[in-house]
Amino acid sequence: xxxxxxxxxxxxxxxxxxxxxxxxxxxxxxxxxxxxxxxxxxxxxxxxxxxxxxxxxxxxxxxxxxxxxxxxxxxxxxxxxxxxxxxxxxxxxxxxxxxxxxxxxxxxxxxxxxxxxxxxxxxxxxxxxxxxxxxxxxxxxxxxxxxxxxxxxxxxxxxxxxxxxxxxxxxxxxxxxxxxxxxxxxxxxxxxxxxxxxxxxxxxxxxxxxxxxxxxxxxxxxxxxxxxxxxxxxxxxxxxxxxxxxxxxxxxxxxxxxxxxxxxxxxxxxxxxxxxxxxxxxxxxxxxxxxxxxxxxxxxxxxxxxxxxxxxxxxxxxxxxxxxxxxxxxxxxxxxxxxxxxxxxxxxxxxxxxxxxxxxxxxxxxxxxxxxxxxxxxxxxxxxxxxxxxxxxxxxxxxxxxxxxxxxxxxxxxxxxxxxxxxxxxxxxxxxxxxxxxxxxxxxxxxxxxxxxxxxxxxxxxxxxxxxxxxxxxxxxxxxxxxxxxxxxxxxxxxxxxxxxxxxxxxxxxxxxxxxxxxxxxxxxxxxxxxxxxxxxxxxxxxxxxxxxxxxxxxxxxxxx
Numbered sequence: 001x002x003x004x005x006x007x008x009x010x011x012x013x014x015x016x017x018x019x020x021x022x023x024x025x026x027x028x029x030x031x032x033x034x035x036x037x038x039x040x041x042x043x044x045x046x047x048x049x050x051x052x053x054x055x056x057x058x059x060x061x062x063x064x065x066x067x068x069x070x071x072x073x074x075x076x077x078x079x080x081x082x083x084x085x086x087x088x089x090x091x092x093x094x095x096x097x098x099x100x101x102x103x104x105x106x107x108x109x110x111x112x113x114x115x116x117x118x119x120x121x122x123x124x125x126x127x128x129x130x131x132x133x134x135x136x137x138x139x140x141x142x143x144x145x146x147x148x149x150x151x152x153x154x155x156x157x158x159x160x161x162x163x164x165x166x167x168x169x170x171x172x173x174x175x176x177x178x179x180x181x182x183x184x185x186x187x188x189x190x191x192x193x194x195x196x197x198x199x200x201x202x203x204x205x206x207x208x209x210x211x212x213x214x215x216x217x218x219x220x221x222x223x224x225x226x227x228x229x230x231x232x233x234x235x236x237x238x239x240x241x242x243x244x245x246x247x248x249x250x251x252x253x254x255x256x257x258x259x260x261x262x263x264x265x266x267x268x269x270x271x272x273x274x275x276x277x278x279x280x281x282x283x284x285x286x287x288x289x290x291x292x293x294x295x296x297x298x299x300x301x302x303x304x305x306x307x308x309x310x311x312x313x314x315x316x317x318x319x320x321x322x323x324x325x326x327x328x329x330x331x332x333x334x335x336x337x338x339x340x341x342x343x344x345x346x347x348x349x350x351x352x353x354x355x356x357x358x359x360x361x362x363x364x365x366x367x368x369x370x371x372x373x374x375x376x377x378x379x380x381x382x383x384x385x386x387x388x389x390x391x392x393x394x395x396x397x398x399x400x401x402x403x404x405x406x407x408x409x410x411x412x413x414x415x416x417x418x419x420x421x422x423x424x425x426x427x428x429x430x431x432x433x434x435x436x437x438x439x440x441x442x443x444x445x446x447x448x449x450x451x452x453x454x455x456x457x458x459x460x461x462x463x464x465x466x467x468x469x470x471x472x473x474x475x476x477x478x479x480x481x482x483x484x485x486x487x488x489x490x491x492x493x494x495x496x497x498x499x500x501x502x503x504x505x506x507x508x509x510x511x512x513x514x515x516x517x518x519x520x521x522x523x524x525x526x527x528x529x530x531x532x533x534x535x536x537x538x539x540x541x542x543x544x545x546x547x548x549x550x551x552x553x554x555x556x557x558x559x560x561x
Contacts, residue, residue: 049554051084051095052121053077054112055128058487060099062539063523064257070523071257072097074536079543084550091554096121101224104131105467116474123481123553125546126471129464129498130487134429175221189357191220195248196358197278197319199311212242213357219245223252243273247282254286262286277303277310277320284323288330300324315355318344318362325369334373341366341373364393368400375403380411414444431461435490454494465498472502481553482506488514488521488534488542506549513545514538 053059059077061070072078081095096119100108105128112124192201196216204210219234235249246269253262266283273279280303287296303310303320310316321344328337344366353361367390374383387404394400401424408417417440425433434457441449458465468484475482485508486495492509501507514521521538534542 047091049091049093049123050119050121051077051080051093051123051125051550052098052112052116052119053080053095053125053127054098054108055100055126056103056108056131057099057101058130058533059127060097060101062533063535065536070255070533072099073257074539075099076534076539076543076546079540080546080550083540083543083547087547088551093550103128104133105129105464106132109467109470112471113474116478116480121480123483123550124471124475125483125485125550126468127485127487128467129495130430130432130435132431132461132464134460175218189217191224192217192358193356193360195220195251197247197282198244198276198358199278199315199355200242200244200276201358202355209242209244212238212244216245216248220248223248223255228252228256246279250282250286254289259286259290275309275311277307277316281316281319281323284320284327288323288327291330293327293331296327297324300327312355315359315362319359322362322365322369325373329369329373329376334377337373338370341370361393364390367393368403371400371403371407375407375410378410380407383407409440414440418444429460431457431464434461435487435494438494439490450493454497457494458497468499472505475504483508483546483549483553485546486510488538489518506553508546508549510542510545513541 053076057070060075061072062074062076064071064074075097077095077097077099081093084091084093084095096115098108098111098115100111103111108128116124192213196202200209201213201216204213215234215238219231219238222228222231222234231252232249235245235252238245239249246265250262250266253259253265263283263286266279266286269276269279270283280299284296284300284303287293287299300320300323304317304324307313307317307320321340325337325340325344328334328340344362367386371383371387371390374380374386384404384407387400387407390400391404401420405417405420408414408420418437421433421437421440425437434453438450438453441447441453471484472482474480482504483506484495484499486492488510491511492507495507499505521535521541523533523535523538
């Protein structure tokens, strides 16, 4: 018996040794191919320097010139390339934007490891971690001893395992049905409520229509992770087959700068389905966001005059009033906006719960808008009251809590702001909430509380440190210059706790680059100093700061690899 066990054990050991040798040889062959410039390097000029910018949506997109859309063309990587080429003539800089919408540090690093052999960057610029949360998976290799992790067989097993984890994570690309949406994003029905806004979606007439609603959820998922073309394809199929999804597709088109196509689509929906008044509401909202105020008002007032012919008359009329109030606010007439909202109250239905599958609650939207307008007018008590009511109807709504925290900061109620931010932190467990809380402590004169808070953040969210170690190792292994930077408005203190100083790693401090005009540089001017996206001008300022460091790296005329 013992001989059989020894023979079996020996066979297993021999198999593992042979497997390790096979995988190791295959790895060496792969590395050799990557090192062969003819096989792997992009075909660029001899003086080309390739820069890979990695991160989440703050890297991927920025506001357009109108301040209403988020686009890759205005993001800091695109502006960085133009700035680098304008400020010197020695090298030809090629900057690649690898920002990932909806990504965290794990998904960003998985993408970097896949793209680096193809792009062969001379420099990687990283700004990542803000979306990591407690409970995000750690790279498996980070949890095992170095001697074991050095075996190619073990590395292969870890990569296969992490592929499964990624499939369950936030960025699976081949989703075809609702059941295939990654677990972390299942149940995100708020997307359908925010962007759906069609009564046919709320009350699908038959089984085929119900199936189409599931298809809309899949399309929204693909939009969320940045697969715009696939989302558009799915939405057009649903519109052709079931005549629903117009409002979602209009938003997708507008978000990519195709406003003319969005308008044409909604005008076609109005012509084909005159009984659905919400197409007019959504078109009015889009026109308001584009500052086409006269067209928006004419459209919405005509919709109000014809509202008795619409499906769900009272509910639709409420949304028309909300759109008109927001239009008045955007025109700079908050008093008129308050008057319009008073009209809405007189026709508000007793309950909007039955519309919840495809609409936000009207009373929540009304209170949120009242809170926003009251904030603009400096009526802080009214703003607090309305925002608390909005949160009562929709607890933990992130945008409402951000605005409420602003009210507390403006009125010096920093203890209440801390409470709100701690509730946000408890709800989201995101690193971004730790950032904001640390900033609040400093502004409140409690800077001595920051070190303990940041240490707690690192303990609670170890995924960022683990993925920065992956980035350091990748840069060392491939002789890539590495630049690590912090998000604007935030200090390097926290960054260095999970991305510690290391020889050859350059840090960029962006804490004060937006101090001169935060409202001008932050994409949503209603939330200055909050963690959000940047305007086109804000991204230019960021790119200028980054360019200083990149040019210093090659000041001696270092030749590309």
